[in-house]
Amino acid sequence: MTGAQTAAQAMVAATARLRAAGVADPARDARLLLAHAARIEASRVTLIAPDELSAEISERYEQLVSLRAIRVPVSHLLGEREFYGRRFKVSRDVLDPRPETETLIEVALSEPFDRVLDLGVGSGCILVTLLAERPSATGLGVDVSEGACLQAGANAVMHRVQERADIAGSDWFDAVEGRFDLIVSNPPYIARDEMDGLSEEVREHEPRLALTDEGDGLGAYRRIAAGAPDFLMPGGRIVVEIGPMQAQQVSALFDATGLSDIRVVQDLDGRDRVVVARMPG
Known part of the structure; x- marks a missing residue:
């Protein structure tokens, strides 16, 4: 990639490079990274496609594509x-928010609540x-991670809920x-012997x-199940995300500690994703 390239040419080259590196969706990533390098919204990339990239943007894009090619997440x-x-700020200190976790949000929002513990x-x-x-x-x-607490606090400020959100270090x-x-x-919730199978x-x-x-x-579910009854109000709910094959075991852990109304909720792909239980009233 050089400064003499148009944005469209740079994207084509970046897509080919990312595809060769085994990136799953190279065209999408090339587009997002160009938008970031040019400091514009991704929806506006088409508008700059015929334009020659400045040396500064081209250099920034080159660096981003190089990092993506060695699998640094977008x-x-x-x-x-x-x-x-x-939009949430993320870093190496925290797990990337994932679309399937939105199932947990939908379940949590399905009933009123006044005081929530995450x-x-x-x-x-x-x-x-x-x-x-x-x-x-x-x-x-x-x-338990100080870096995560700092990131969560920053996102609370960004979305203007910091006055209602306390963030604390705790195991x-x-x-x-x-x-x-x-x-x-x-x-x-990933077992140690499953880690090598991750991307x-x-x-x-x-x-x-x-x-x-x-x-x-x-x-983690053993710790959560054991402690939850001491911190839930009567009638209060606990909602946890699970791995797709863990519904039966997590439900059994909740049942063993006296929680009731236990049910499993599937995500949009039809996989078991959330276990919900209630503190008897």
Whole structure:
């Protein structure tokens, strides 16, 4: 790529390079990265296609494409990811917000709540979204990662819910006080022996702590199930994301600690994605 190229030529070259590197959707990524390099909305890339790229934009684009070719996620290169209609700042300290997690949001929003606890808050995408959608609610997000807490706090400020969102360092319930009518979590649920099967983007660039419990993938659910009854109000709900094959085991863990009305919700692809339970009233 050189400054003499038009935007269209640069995108064609970048697409070919990313395809050769094994990137799953090279044309889309080439477009997004060019928009970022040119500091314009992706929808406007077509408008600059005939224009010659400046040396500055061309150099920036070259660097972005080079990083994407070695599988640095697009979201990390852009510094953000869209989730439930909002943009969230992301980094190597947090798990990328994923579309399937929107199933958890839909379930959480299906009933009223006033006070929500997000266990393993990460980027803050779940807590911030819930508070943005329910302007009367308040919440607490906890995470063992200091970097994640900082990222969640920044996203709370960006979406103007910081006055209603507390972010704290905590190993699950260890530093949590009080009771909540909604507990949510997207915990690490990938078993250690499944890690090698993940894409390079996920395995090499997302925080391992947010992906796996270094065991059978159910360790976090055991902690959550054991603690939830002490922090849920009577009638309160707990909503957790799960791996597609974990519904039966997680449901059994919740049942064993006295939670009731346990059900499994599928995502848009028809896979088991969320387990919901209630604290008996």
